[in-house]
Amino acid sequence: MREKSWHGATTQSRNNASRGFFAGHGRFGLCIDGVFPSSFLPTVSPELLDILVCPRTKKKLQIADTAVIDRVNALIRSGKCKEVSGAQVSEPATEGLYEPEGQTFYFVREDIPVLIYDNAVKLG
Numbered sequence: 001m002r003e004k005s006w007h008g009a010t011t012q013s014r015n016n017a018s019r020g021f022f023a024g025h026g027r028f029g030l031c032i033d034g035v036f037p038s039s040f041l042p043t044v045s046p047e048l049l050d051i052l053v054c055p056r057t058k059k060k061l062q063i064a065d066t067a068v069i070d071r072v073n074a075l076i077r078s079g080k081c082k083e084v085s086g087a088q089v090s091e092p093a094t095e096g097l098y099e100p101e102g103q104t105f106y107f108v109r110e111d112i113p114v115l116i117y118d119n120a121v122k123l124g
Contacts, residue, residue, distance in 0.1 A: 054099040054106075056117045064098040064105060071123055072096070072105050085118040 103124030
């Protein structure tokens, strides 16, 4: 009998599906310029990053740099960080995706990008 997990997919099919999108495996699957960045984002293949867009504006997303993440975390610490939906954000950001023109930040939680506009944070 085949092992079932992850929404009914077999372990083998889950592994095969991820190979098409990710360059490495695990939290430290890829080293860039001698630095091991955080979990999800460094393992994203350039092909996947090229197709990730803001669900609202359809503009290309980029990996949020340290300055953007620091801005989000400063808002969280001050108690002024709210999602587009109006919900208060209390969990710090460790990584995310950013749409610079609209200044929209999308969290990556547990290695999964949360590309739901209502859960995004507007920084502008």
